[in-house]
Every structure is written in C-alpha cells, then in structure tokens.
Amino acid sequence: MVITRHDEARAVLADPRYVPPPVRQDAPPYTLGWLRAQVSRFSSSETHAERRRALEKRLAELDPAALRRRAREATLERAGDWKGVPTEVLAAALGVAVPVPLVEAAATGYLSGEETLEADAAVAELIALRGDGPQTITDLTLLLQAHAATEGLIANALTHADRTGTERTHDDQPGTERTHDDQAGIEGLLCETLRHDPPLKASRRVDRATGEEIVIDLVAANRDPAVFADPERFDPSRGENPHLTFGHGVRPCPAAAHALALATGVLDALRAAPDRSASPHEGDK
C-alpha cells in the first residue's frame, strides 16, 4: 500500500504496529549487513528504544550552533567546495576523524540495504579505524544517516535558490557576517526545500500483525492540499511548516536541528563564496 495523504502518513508513523522492514541478522561481522543489524534505524520495540536513547544522548553532546559555525568556516576555507563538509564537520564534532569517502561508500547501501563489496569494505575499514563497540556503532550510525540526506538537502536548496534567487544578494561580500534577515532567508529556503523537494522521498514500514508492506510517499504527503495551501508552489516565505521529511511519531529524525545547522552553515558560506559550485579537488575527496 502506498500512502500519500498527510494525516494517514502521520497515523502510520505514530503507530508502533508499523515497524521498519526487518533486516537480516546473519551477515558476517563488519559487513554492511552486520552494521544494519546493530543500529537503531532498523530495529523495533525495546531494542529500538534503547539504541535510540544512546543516539539522543550522543547528539545532546553536540552543539548545533557550533556545527553551523564550523560548516560555514570549512566551506569558506574551501572557496565554496562544500561537498563532504557536513560529514567532515560532524565527524570532527564526534571526535572521529574518519575519511569522508569511506563514510560515503558505506552510506550508499545503508538505507537501501544493497550490500556491495565496496560498502562491506568501507564498513570493515571504519570499524578497524574506530574499534568495535557500542560507541563506534552509535557514531557510525550518525555519520551514515547524516551523509546523503544532509548533502541532498543542500543540493536541492541550491537548485531552488538558483531558480528563485532567494539566497544571494548583489552586494554580498565574501566573509561578511549574516544579518537576521539573511538568516531567516536561509531558514525559509531550507524549510520549503524539505517540504517541496525532500532528500528522502519515501519511508517504508511493515505491519507487524499482517506483514503488509507500506510505502509512505513523502513528496505526496508534503504536498497534500488538505494541509498546504497552493502545495505545488515553492514558497520559501512559508517558513516552518508541518512537512514530514524528518519523520514523525515513534522514530522521527533525532538530529533535525543538527542537519539544519550543518546545511545553514554551508549555505551561509556559499552566499559569500565566489563560486558555490567550485570543486577543484573533486577527485581527492
């Protein structure tokens, strides 16, 4: 069943009867399948609650304002070459100096479950760097969850900013500090990008009583005319809105503030950087 209405999506996400599709528990140690069997994201009931508490505790040690500042600085230092910045900044804040390409390789199949040799090798290398243990699993979960979603949000926001001219002004000076209005502009752009063009397009659940599979179409739910006026229109002035892109109910994203802080820092710097698409060291990352 595919759910497209906002109220039905919220109801499913809030009902503990619906759980993420179970993942296999028999994968060899230090492979992607093994990692997926250890994490909060794909577990349910008390196991999920316990693993989620560990994530929340770890996230509470991170200051979103510091993440934002650091993401801004790092993007400026690289003259706008922002790819990899959110993951690098998050890894540094967690105190785990792991190479971004390894995170990217492991993250590729993390949500989809596509177990490739590359992803398995990346997970093995990340565990070798950090050591096996609950803290490593918690930190890797955060990095793998964060990577593609946060970069996707920034990329989609930049596409909309280019189209609508919402982000840049003509008198921008590199390195200038952001005014209150600028800040509100970036926040509006991000909120509306999350609603209109989410980096994650769907969430999956299984009815634990019947085994029925449910796909929540986030794009459709975020454009439900019963909830959003003129839903097809991209309108950054909507500000905060009840989009479902960070989830809802039993297991919403525990790091929405961190994701927004990283994205805001990058966009803030790109507003001032000479060329936001500059990517001189593409092959090195």
Ligand code: HEM
């Ligand atoms: C724009 C960026 C992001 C989006 C759109 C996003 C969205 C989501 C969503 C929808 C879920 C719930 C999945 C479900 O209900 O099945 C989720 C879970 C999660 N997210 Fe995010 N996320 C983002 C960034 C981040 C970042 C930066 C972090 C870490 C710092 C993070 C950490 C997590 C974790 C650990 C979970 C699993 C929670 C659990 O198992 O209960 N996310 N995210």
